[in-house]
Amino acid sequence: MxxxxxxxxxxxxxxxxxxxxxxxxxxxxxxxxxxxxxxxxxxxxxxxxxxxxxxxxxxxxxxxxxxxxxxxxxxxxxxxxxxxxxxxxxxxxxxxxxxxIADAAIAALPPGDGTVMLMATRGTLASGFYQRKLSALGRRWQVPAADEQPAVDEVIAAIKRADLAGASAALQGLWTAFAGASIDAAVMACTEIPLAAQHLPAPPFAAIDTNLxxxxxxxxxxxxxxxxxxx
Amino acid sequence: MxxxxxxxxxxxxxxxxxxxxxxxxxxxxxxxxxxxxxxxxxxxxxxxxxxxxxxxxxxxxxxxxxxxxxxxxxxxxxxxxxxxxxxxxxxxxxxxxxxxIADAAIAALPPGDGTVMLMATRGTLASGFYQRKLSALGRRWQVPAADEQPAVDEVIAAIKRADLAGASAALQGLWTAFAGASIDAAVMACTEIPLAAQHLPAPPFAAIDTNLxxxxxxxxxxxxxxxxxxx
The missing domain is CATH 3.40.50.1860 (Rossmann fold)
Structure with a gap:
């Protein structure tokens, strides 16, 4: 079981x-x-x-x-x-x-040496286990800019209070910003984020659903x- | 808890x-x-x-x-x-x-003395607890005709094998048949049925979601x- x-x-x-x-x-x-x-x-x-x-x-x-x-x-x-x-x-x-969960998510990344964006709570980013696992595999990663992280926080908080419209709007802004940042993939490394993503058009990079x-x-x-x- | x-x-x-x-x-x-x-x-x-x-x-x-x-x-x-x-x-x-679950479902029925259709597995219908509870409250009920029950069985079996299209098609046929039968409400007294109903237009009678x-x-x-x- x-x-x-x-x-x-x-x-x-x-x-x-x-x-x-x-x-x-x-x-x-x-x-x-x-x-x-x-x-x-x-x-x-x-x-x-x-x-x-x-x-x-x-x-x-x-x-x-x-x-x-x-x-x-x-x-x-x-x-x-x-x-x-x-x-x-x-x-x-x-x-x-x-x-x-990070091993499962990293296994789903597209191959290659493109940069991986880590979208997560401030706690997950501070813990650093995604960064360590990616670096150990030779994958390049980056985290949202200081002025982008509040939108990540808002996607997560909005889902927790059942505000799907607020979550989707915040995530759409991030997808647009990341689309200009030459990343290959974004890891939705908080399991609330995919609940917002499912209501948006797919972004022009792989968006990894860690829950899936x-x-x-x-x-x-x-x-x-x-x-x-x-x- | x-x-x-x-x-x-x-x-x-x-x-x-x-x-x-x-x-x-x-x-x-x-x-x-x-x-x-x-x-x-x-x-x-x-x-x-x-x-x-x-x-x-x-x-x-x-x-x-x-x-x-x-x-x-x-x-x-x-x-x-x-x-x-x-x-x-x-x-x-x-x-x-x-x-x-039957007490919760019956509490959600529209008031009045209209007939309640019971949509359920053959086991639930044979058990009879819905019929007994409705009769005790003075509510009229009916069960699907012998040639309708196979479609109820199919809605349920199709959801269990993740065949949403098959389930929805079978349920649409039942909604159409029941719409001509002067019922006030249908109780979806199998928790798989609402999973098919959510993909169909609402029927012209109250459809009670027992899971909800x-x-x-x-x-x-x-x-x-x-x-x-x-x-």
């Missing part, structure tokens, strides 16, 4: 679940993947924790993780990029493998383990 | 989760409702069990229910109509209240219990 540590935020967790179901090859209910989903929106703010302005998320993440493994989860997916700041500590606490790529990795893992059955 | 006993089917559970998040008044993650979702698509076929053609669903439903209450769930929602055939046995097994109404009841219950918090 696959465990999903979610709630960060809840709309992104629901989107992850929807994508996972849609990606599963199944002709009947019984061919789908058994799941246990812990959706704990009360997990403290990830960016505040990473930047040292708020309480650590680790106790809440560990409590959710233990609820999943106690319930029988044998692998874990976390549809929240910033929470991967604590990936090593979480993995050390359980035997079940915790799929890494993690769902793809989770389905692949679950099918390899034989967790779904035949009708 | 709210527990969701799901997987019957998985797309309907994801739709329930999405509707529950959308219905929750929240300005930030922390104002959303904490959830634990057990999605067990391997639960035996409900209709086969109710009609006596297959194994009982009760052991699988009880196992999922215990996983939720062991994990801390203090109220339960089951986004599957047919599973409510076992509602009394499930409720007897746990202290946490199990919201009843259960989500509404769950949000109301959770907020009354104070399970969400302020930002």
């Amino acid at each position: 696959l465990g999903i540590l979610g709630g960060m935020g809840p709309a992104a967790t629901a989107d992850f679940f929807t994508k996972l179901v849609a990606l599963t090859p199944a002709q009947c209910d019984q061919e789908h993947i058994p799941l246990l989903i812990s959706c704990l929106p009360q997990t403290p703010d990830r960016t505040a924790a990473i930047l040292g302005h708020g309480p650590s998320c680790l106790p809440a993440l560990l409590a959710g993780l233990r609820r999943l493994t106690d319930g029988g989860a044998q692998a874990i997916a976390i549809p929240c990029n910033a929470s991967h700041h604590w990936h090593a500590q979480l993995q050390a606490a359980v035997a079940a493998p915790i799929l890494h 790529e993690l769902a793809r990795a989770a389905v692949t893992h679950a099918i390899a383990q034989g967790w779904n059955r035949t009708c | 709210l527990g969701i006993l799901g997987g019957m089917g998985p797309a309907a559970t994801a739709d329930f989760f999405t509707k529950l998040v959308a219905l929750t008044p929240a300005q930030c993650d922390q104002e959303h409702i904490p959830l634990l979702i057990s999605c067990l698509p391997q639960t035996p076929d409900r209709t086969a069990a109710i009609l006596g053609h297959g194994p009982s669903c009760l052991p699988a439903l009880l196992a999922g229910l215990r996983r939720l209450t062991d994990g801390g769930a203090q109220a339960i929602a089951i986004p599957c109509n047919a599973s409510h055939h076992w509602h009394a046995q499930l409720q007897a097994a746990v202290a946490a209240p199990i919201l009843h 109404e259960l989500a509404r009841a769950a949000v109301t219950h959770a907020i009354a219990q104070g399970w969400n918090r302020t930002c």
